[in-house]
Amino acid sequence: MPVVELAGVTKAYEAKIAVRDLSLTIESGQMFGLLGPNGAGKTSSIRMMMGITLPDSGTVRLFDKPFERRSLERVGYLPEERGLYKKMKVGEQLIFFGELHGLSAHDARQRAAQWTRRLEIDDVLEKKTEELSKGMQQKIQFIGSLLHDPGLIVMDEPFSGLDPVNAQLLEKTLLDLKDEGRAIVFSTHRMDQVEKLCDSICLINQGEAVLSGRVREIKSHYERNHIQVEFEGSSAFLESPEIEEARNFSGHAEIKLKPHGNAQKLLAEAAAHATIYRFELMEPSLEEIFIRTVGGKVDA
């Protein structure tokens, strides 16, 4: 079942078009990455999904129905501009968010306790928010958006400001939630996370979708022109006319072939100069696809 459907959505602020004719579909059990450089229109798209702003044209559907506020009770949202009530105790704050999402105070309290245990911060419930570190506050915000067991989770730059340990914990939790059948949308600049987590992506630039689809399919459209070589002996083969760019790390080289460069020819040259332990032809990373697609078209 499509959980989110944007069809031909456009939003303009004064003379600037933030989003132009954007269409995308997110299914349940899918992790969806919304990518793009700064100011590309990611947050504007997410705000329209959440009904915070309305599109000038086009339609938004949630849970296979035209957008209605009641649908938001099934959505967990972590905005980029996030905050908490500094003077409130963490426990009271989570109960307040849970109640706003339709839970009873009792259920909200129980779920807050479960989630804080799951994210290894069960000792903070009685503390005031202002006493917590930034990373800890981010975990509380994360819990606040999940307390009501949403079918759709929307997160704008969820990993920004997290240390590697907490980022990994968040990644694991998101994967668990995906496995439970929830649809997850998040925006990020971190291509390594997209590569690891997302099934599908939409790359937005200057308000328009420039690339979208399943990650596997997108990558398959690009030529396999990256090679990793592990070798012993002379590195003279790295001067081959088949190579556009090469980085040599003494015994390990990363090579990018010229368009239509011949990998077999290069392997023969390498074998003539050195002992080859590994020669692997790879597809380009998402980061490279991102740069190739957006490069030179990014707003200052």
Add this chain to the structure above:
Amino acid sequence: MRNMLLVAKREYLEQVRGRAFRLTTIGVPLLFAALLGVGYLSSLGLGKHRHLAVAAADPALAAQIRARLVGDKEAKTRVDVVAPAQAADRATLAQKVAAGQLDGFLWVESKPGQMPSATYSSPSAGDFITSSRIRSALTHATIDLHLTSGGMTQKDADTLVDGVPVKTFQVKKDGREVKSNAEASFWKGYVMAILLSMTTMIYGMNVARSIIQEKTSRIFEVMLAIARPSDLLAGKLIGVGAVGLTQIAIWLVAASALLASPLAGAMMTGDFTIQVSWTETVLFPVYFVLGYLLYSALFAGLAATCETEQELQMYTPLAAVPVWLSFALIALIMNDSNSFWSVAASLFPPTAPIIMFLRMAAEMPPMWQFAASIGLLMASIWGVLWISTRLYRVGILMYGKRATLPELLRWLKYS
């Protein structure tokens, strides 16, 4: 509706549990009790008793001045008389003042058929209270002497000098005359108007401050995904308003207890009793709620367009203009509470809550005017809320840049 009440509850509990609420709720009655206590203790005469001397060529005038000074119970003055005084006595009296045996002396020179002239000498150059008492005693004693020398009895002369008492009565609609106290009525209206304006302004500002704090803490976008902007704003207005009503209720209970105490009983003498009618008791919370909603809706709209509390403070004097205007109109209202301008000011929504209470103190306005002022207030609250909600729902998501007037006008059009 549920979310609006949850927001109101959160706002109410956060403010009521806050240090500022405890400090003002307990501090203000304590401050008033302290002021009452200080006033009472001063009335007991804790200040230094004055020891003065009156020196005059005319013993009768000197005796009259002494009688006037000693008769002033608040002053608690001991007075020596030197009469008929010789020129050499002045130096002696000055030496006694210098030696601390006297606090000052009044030297009166008089010639038959002429007004007396006098000097008051004391070590303090700034004791204007004593010098004013002496001036009053000399004036009254001189008039007294003139009247009695013309054949008037001492009692009649005293009555004339002290002023002929006039009792005040208020004529009711049915023609009945009811004893009244114009001074007490004025103070009652004045105190209620101050309480009303102070609380509506304070809590209106609290709403604005709360919006700025939430804007600064970036909580709004989380909240907007859960609740409608109108629910957030309405919840905030209800929550903060309930805090205001709670605080006023605590103050009124404390004030009642204070006024019923023996301390206040000792302070309140004579006819100075204040009675609050049922109409006033009912209308006070009504006008508080309406006045508060008008001002807080206005402040909420302004706050949504600001980035910091400092920026908001620039607008505060503008928003306070109606309150200043109301107090500037006090003389007009008390002179003629039914004049065209008095009625107009009590119907004009921004000044209505305060002016209506001042008018009620002077004379109860007709019911249609209450109905009209409440109706106009409600209509203007609706109008201000309409504008503020639009400014609020756009402004709370705008960060980093102060909105210009054309931008604000465009915000009103956004859906």
